[in-house]
Amino acid sequence: MALYTLGAGQVAAGIKNREFSAEEYVYQIFERIEKVEPKVNALVTVNKQAIDRARIIDKKIRDGEQAGLLAGVALSVKDNISTKGVKTTCASRMLEGYVPPYDATVIKRLHNAGAIIIGKANLDEFAMGSTTEFSRHGITRNPWDINRVPGGSSGGSAASVAALECAASLGSDTGGSVRCPASFCSVVGVKPTYGLISRYGLVSYANSLEQIGPIGRTVSDVVSVLNVIAGADEDDHTTADDSHAYSLHGRKGLRIGLVREFIEGADPSVGKVIHKAVDTLTGQGCSCEESSIPSLQYALASYYTIATAEASSNLARYDNVRYGFDMSPEGYEWNSYFVKARSNFGEEVKRRIIVGSYVLSSGYYGKYYLKAQQVRSVLKRELKALFKKYDVLIGPTMPILPFKIGEKIDDPLKMYLIDIDTVVANLTGMPAMSVPAGFANGLPVGLQIMADEFQEQTMLDAAHLYEQAAKVQRNPEL
Amino acid sequence: MVTKEQIKHLGWLARIELSDAELDLYTSQIVGIVKYLDKLDTIPLEKVEPIAVKKKITDLRPDEAAEFDGDPLGTKYRKDGFVKGPRMT
Numbered sequence: 166m167a168l169y170t171l172g173a174g175q176v177a178a179g180i181k182n183r184e185f186s187a188e189e190y191v192y193q194i195f196e197r198i199e200k201v202e203p204k205v206n207a208l209v210t211v212n213k214q215a216i217d218r219a220r221i222i223d224k225k226i227r228d229g230e231q232a233g234l235l236a237g238v239a240l241s242v243k244d245n246i247s248t249k250g251v252k253t254t255c256a257s258r259m260l261e262g263y264v265p266p267y268d269a270t271v272i273k274r275l276h277n278a279g280a281i282i283i284g285k286a287n288l289d290e291f292a293m294g295s296t297t298e299f300s301r302h303g304i305t306r307n308p309w310d311i312n313r314v315p316g317g318s319s320g321g322s323a324a325s326v327a328a329l330e331c332a333a334s335l336g337s338d339t340g341g342s343v344r345c346p347a348s349f350c351s352v353v354g355v356k357p358t359y360g361l362i363s364r365y366g367l368v369s370y371a372n373s374l375e376q377i378g379p380i381g382r383t384v385s386d387v388v389s390v391l392n393v394i395a396g397a398d399e400d401d402h403t404t405a406d407d408s409h410a411y412s413l414h415g416r417k418g419l420r421i422g423l424v425r426e427f428i429e430g431a432d433p434s435v436g437k438v439i440h441k442a443v444d445t446l447t448g449q450g451c452s453c454e455e456s457s458i459p460s461l462q463y464a465l466a467s468y469y470t471i472a473t474a475e476a477s478s479n480l481a482r483y484d485n486v487r488y489g490f491d492m493s494p495e496g497y498e499w500n501s502y503f504v505k506a507r508s509n510f511g512e513e514v515k516r517r518i519i520v521g522s523y524v525l526s527s528g529y530y531g532k533y534y535l536k537a538q539q540v541r542s543v544l545k546r547e548l549k550a551l552f553k554k555y556d557v558l559i560g561p562t563m564p565i566l567p568f569k570i571g572e573k574i575d576d577p578l579k580m581y582l583i584d585i586d587t588v589v590a591n592l593t594g595m596p597a598m599s600v601p602a603g604f605a606n607g608l609p610v611g612l613q614i615m616a617d618e619f620q621e622q623t624m625l626d627a628a629h630l631y632e633q634a635a636k637v638q639r640n641p642e643l
Numbered sequence: 644m645v646t647k648e649q650i651k652h653l654g655w656l657a658r659i660e661l662s663d664a665e666l667d668l669y670t671s672q673i674v675g676i677v678k679y680l681d682k683l684d685t686i687p688l689e690k691v692e693p694i695a696v697k698k699k700i701t702d703l704r705p706d707e708a709a710e711f712d713g714d715p716l717g718t719k720y721r722k723d724g725f726v727k728g729p730r731m732t
């Protein structure tokens with residue numbers, strides 16, 4: 166049996182019931198990685214310690230000890246999440262060779278649950294991008310068509326799951342960075358409510374917007390991971406004590422709002438798949454009607470103001486003195502050393518730092534940043550009103566199909582505009598996910614499902630209902 | 644209107660050196676990006692409070708020092724227990 170095709174729950178059960186060993190499973194995962202990586206380039210580091218961890222899990226099971234909810238399950242982790250003893254580069258020359266001295270809270274929780282980190286996944290540098298083209302480690306390719314982008318910035322995470330290199334993955338989502346690649350790679354990706362998952366150990370890009378989120382091939386897989394990593398953490402005081410044990414219900418009769426602005430802005434081929442998804446959901450006893458988020462047109466301007474402002478502040482710490490890449494301070498004056506070290510930032514990161522510095526400049530704070538924060542309040546108010554009427558809001562995750570590598574890389578504004586449907590969840594802190602909706606011209610389309618704050622269970626119910634009825638899930642040929 | 648001089652100055656403030664070619668490219672791109680952000684001028688926002696986190700200071704954990712397990716620094720440039728940086732002048 167090809168063990169690498171199994172989902173998280175199946176792997177944990179198989180290992181616990183001693184149908185196969187964790188070691189056997191991890192060897193198969195490594196073989197798979199060796200086979201597909203030359204085509205996909207989803208992983209930037211393969212964690213050879215994984216075999217030792219697998220042997221520890223096997224011993225625990227032989228000795229009759231508790232091995233954890235995710236015993237033996239192989240995960241990849243986006244390379245902006247700190248892993249003790251394993252390089253964490255953020256796909257940047259700035260952190261080339263950086264080995265964190267501690268684990269992020271999510272990594273600790275995964276380890277305690279018996280999960281095995283098999284590698285670090287590629288991303289756009291410091292998570293800034295929507296295609297995984299801005300990486301020090303080269304471009305990740307979409308497993309459904311290797312000439313196309315996998316989405317971003319967690320492109321390596323989504324591609325590694327789609328390419329069967331792991332059972333699940335962790336990404337981070339600042340403006341759609343989990344949901345965009347989940348949509349483009351036809352996998353499931355969740356951006357939880359702000360505060361559901363600890364950000365301790367996640368390298369900050371725009372910390373009022375971002376959350377770590379799980380990616381898997383099925384809703385069941387992301388639920389398994391979510392149940393392990395969610396919950397309050399004293400190392401991140403923005404976390405809330407509001408997590409639950411999520412489960413898979415066949416809940417029918419959901420009230421669904423189809424967001425008009427999402428559909429109107431979408432490519433017709435994408436819109437067609439989403440309308441079919443609506444038919445599937447109404448066929449399952451859900452009610453669905455058109456709804457509107459009137460201020461959605463301001464979301465992207467608000468998002469790029471806040472994201473770049475926070476980025477320019479967060480990335481000021483990279484002076485290369487306490488950690489970073491190997492560059493001796495000998496013979497340099499303070500400023501010239503920083504300027505030289507910071508020349509290692511890539512093109513998109515430099516651009517966002519400068520835009521962020523601009524919107525925060527004296528005299529412009531009220532014109533941009535303050536207004537952008539007010540727009541967040543307006544959007545939140547509009548969404549809260551909609552969630553009185555609807556259990557979930559839906560639309561396409563991405564307005565377009567996965568496009569050719571290089572197609573948008575020279576036009577940053579054009580690239581930013583494709584985040585139009587995803588940023589609203591980050592601006593308002595509300596949960597959103599992408600679930601495979603179907604295919605158009607042989608390319609994946611994602612259905613985005615949004616819910617009110619901390620209503621992840623309702624969102625997952627809708628996703629599970631759709632997944633079971635539509636039966637979209639399949640694996641790409643590689 | 645964003646000017647080349649402004650971008651150069653912001654680059655210096657952020658300690659990012661831009662070549663002449665980068666300066667030209669970034670200026671033209673950032674003109675377009677900022678023009679897009681000016682959309683924020685068209686939404687009526689009187690009496691709208693900016694979004695805020697509802698945490699209270701009492702929600703913070705006690706401010707107690709804790710031992711860090713391992714070496715917290717990632718640099719080999721050290722002397723007498725200190726980190727070596729570039730000289731100030």
